[in-house]
Amino acid sequence: MVREAPRSILPDGVHTGACPFDCPDTCNWQVTVKEGRAVLLGGVRENPYTRGALCVKVSKYLEYTQHPDRVLYPLARVGKKGEGRFERISWDDALSRISEAFQEAIAEHGPESIWPHQLTGQFGHIQGVYSAGHRLFNRMGASRNAITNCSVSGELASAYTVGPGRSLEPALVRHAKTILLWGANTISTNQHLRPFLEDARRAGAKIIAIDPLYTRTAEFADQHIPLVPGTDAALALGIIREIVVRGVHDRNFIETWTSGWELFQKQLDAYDMESVADLTGVPTTVIQSLVTDIVDRKPTAIRMSQGMQRHAGGGMAVRTIMCIPAVTGDWALLGGGAAYDIGGYFGPNYEKLCGAHLRRDDSARTLTVTHLGVNLRDLKDPPVKCLYIWGGNPLASAPETELIRSGLLRPDLFTVVSDHFITETAKYADLFLPATMQTEQEDLHNGYGHLNLIWNNKICEAPGECLPNTEIFRRLAGAMGYSEPELFASDEQLARDALDSTHPSCEGITLESLKSSPFVRQNYPESPHTLLGFTTPSGKFEFDAPSMAAEGLPTTACYTPPLEVADPELRGKFPFAVISPAAHYFLNSVFGNFAPNVSRQGEPIVAISSGEADRCSLAGGDLVRVYNDRGSFVARLTIDERLAAGIAACPKGQWRGLDGTFRNVNATVSSRASDMGGGAVYNDNRVAIEKYEPNQSAWEEQA
Structure with a gap:
């Protein structure tokens, strides 16, 4: 039973605000007040990015504020x-x-x-x-x-490469002809980009999902390319080498708008098709076809997200993927380039x-x-x-x-x-x-x-x-x-x-102007990276960034392999590389105690292929213990034939395992840092999986 809706401090009518959560979309919402109470939550239709839609996570937020377990006193x-x-x-x-x-x-x-x-x-x-x-x-x-x-490794990588606030504005993908959703489960974590993707598709664009997992986004895309977790930079280097071998790289853009090309180019010979296929698990024919799409269907837009940089080489992966549109010259084209996090546009x-x-x-x-x-x-x-x-x-x-x-x-x-x-x-x-x-x-x-600013009004006491x-x-x-x-x-x-x-982002924007409108766009024209150039120390795209030397980092974009995923000795002990993608109905751990969302998300699961289940003498529906030397949790085993051998998937955000303890996949994740900014390595994690017997281990009893 929910508590009674609190009294509004604003008059009856519709009042605007913003979703408060850690999500790129930052939805513009509106609250309808009737008879002195907030009764309805919806989206602001006039907002050109969120277009009046709220995600399934947040749509019942008013009910969430009235949760019977909410604490009201110190x-x-x-x-x-x-x-x-x-x-x-x-x-x-x-x-x-x-x-x-x-x-x-x-x-x-x-x-x-x-x-x-x-x-x-x-x-x-x-x-x-x-x-x-x-x-x-x-x-x-x-x-x-x-x-x-969360995203620190990729943020630093982007800043080293194109400068603060120069990642591609995601909505501009509508102008692209090839769209790579690279480690980005857009449908679950960035759903308001979908209409722009559909606009591009109607105009002839091809959408390709590059992800170890077959996500909702992979299902939405025209093609799914799975790869070994953490090998994204190796795939990017293989793509770039093939572009250069074909002689279709944009020499004029490279000469005019980039620095460090000669140093960067020296490593490419090591990333021939066969070597990259061995590293990434992506067949050479698929890589060749991907390169053809990139060079023949211009411009190419690449949308990356946080999950793909949560491993030992995560920052370098973002940095190296950003090099693809520099080699093709797509950074100079409307709708071309790479998008990671554009929060840095706001100053x-x-x-x-x-x-x-x-x-x-x-x-x-x-x-x-x-x-x-x-x-x-x-x-x-x-x-x-x-x-x-x-x-x-x-x-x-x-x-x-x-x-x-x-x-x-x-x-x-x-x-x-x-x-x-x-x-x-x-x-x-x-x-x-x-x-x-x-x-x-x-x-x-x-x-x-997106580039909108929103003032959130206080609606209720x-x-x-x-x-x-x-x-x-x-x-x-x-x-x-x-x-x-x-x-x-x-x-x-x-x-x-x-x-x-x-x-410049704040020019002409005041608190009064924000209060008088549901949203205000920051002071930028469309396609700011094209019109304003790069904000690196050189003013150019930096294949080689000398400023990285001060942090003890390789200055040239390259491949830094994952640590645990790539460790053959660790693979013998813990045979599964486990990925913890975002849950569709939770936002990190928010809503993990909210019955409507918990019910729709379902019980904690870990997914592997049937072949892997057979090898471990397991079957779909089994309760299993997922563990390594750091900890363990209990989940329901599900079978997913789209998962490669040695890969397990366990959505994050659950508050507890199926043994009743408050342990989830993060109990097994190392707290060591990634390559840039001390970022987390949630997706560079090896585990073993065994059938769970309630009394099999004293470890669970220590709770």
Whole structure:
């Protein structure tokens, strides 16, 4: 049973806003208020990108805000860590306890012993990852937090190659004649691109999905090309070599608009058709046909997504794939080029928004979220003594969750979780703070798949005593005894500070203009990469990027193989390379406790081919234990004949396994870093699969 819809603070009618979640589409939505209550959620039809549609994940968001398990009051732990037993306390008491713990940690170990562990559950510029809490923790001098579990490797790779904010605007694929959806499950994770793809198809475009898995997007495409996980850069180099061998590379574009071609070209001889076929599992005939499509059906648009860069060579894979349209000259054509993440087109005043000047010691350490468990265990100078988690549920979404669990059990660790529900992570908190949801707060959003800005209106009063992240941090600043005015700025002032930017994307855009329209396009013409050029240090496309040397990286785009997937010794022990794609009805771990979405997604599964099942003496429908040296989880085995030998697929986002414990595929994932930016390696993971017997292993009993 859902709770009664909260009272609206706005008059009856339709009011606009934005979906708050980590998705390139950042949907423009509208809430209908009738008789003082929010009664209907829909899309804004006038938005040229989202076109009035909401995804199946978010369409029932109003019901989600009324979930009967939603926590409405501050709570303090009364049981052991992990038991999930709490009692209600006042906000004054909660803030006093947090302030006391923070002050004690600062006095004994210094401010870096405090880790503001923020994740991507809220994606706005006011309440979410871009600014919420930054002013407070900068003033405090706490450790910096690096969100490395999503797209950082590809973002850095794109910046090294074409410069910040120069990836292809995805909607321009409608002008392409060959479209490569490379590691991008568009139908499940970027559905608003589909109409643009269909526009292109009607105009004669061919759509090709390159992915180890046969996804909904592969089914939608005209052709599916499966490959060994993590070998994307090798395939790209094979494609480029064949283009050069055929003599159809664009010499004029290369000479005029690129740098480092000679260095890059030297490695191509190693990527002949046969060698690439052996590495990638893609037959030579398929590679040859793909090259023909790329050079004969111009321009080619390549849409990449986050999953394909989550391995040891993930950043280099994005960088090398981006080289294909540089060799063909498609970067110069409307609809040509490569799209990864275009969030970098937006240039707000982050220095002002985040209060960078408030940090008195600029040498504070940076802690990466993918190393949560390792850092809780190993950091000594200083140790992490206080952990403040918001916008995330790391025990459902982070790597090596058993190591995280043991860290959260530390008796000397003071943990605060701000969330909407008692998640598995929240069970280990000393204090729980109830946060508002999107219809109960104001926020400023841009997309990383389109160029629109959206102001999210607060529609409803928050239920109970839920507070926006910004208000929680304002009150905590007061409890800490801080007096700087910036720490108490209103949400509207934070938005004005963000827009107080000299960046061309913000020119002419004010808070008033955002409030007066459902959306405002950033100050760019269509096809900005074509008209404005590249933003690298050389001003050109960089096959060789000298700036990468400072980070200890190879400067020339190349192939960096996956680590575990390519390890023959590890393959003998753990024969399956497991891929964890996005679930169709969850958004990361969000909605993993929401019955309508859980019901439609179904129980946790792991899929392999029938041949692999026979080899392991397994059958479809079996309960199986999926494991390696890091951990295990229990799921239902399903058979998928489209999976290659040695490949397993397990959608992410589930909160628990079928043994009843709160373990999913991330229990098996390493927390080691990818090649760029400390990115996560969710898809560079080897496991074994065996039939599950409830009493077969003491490991499961340790929960």
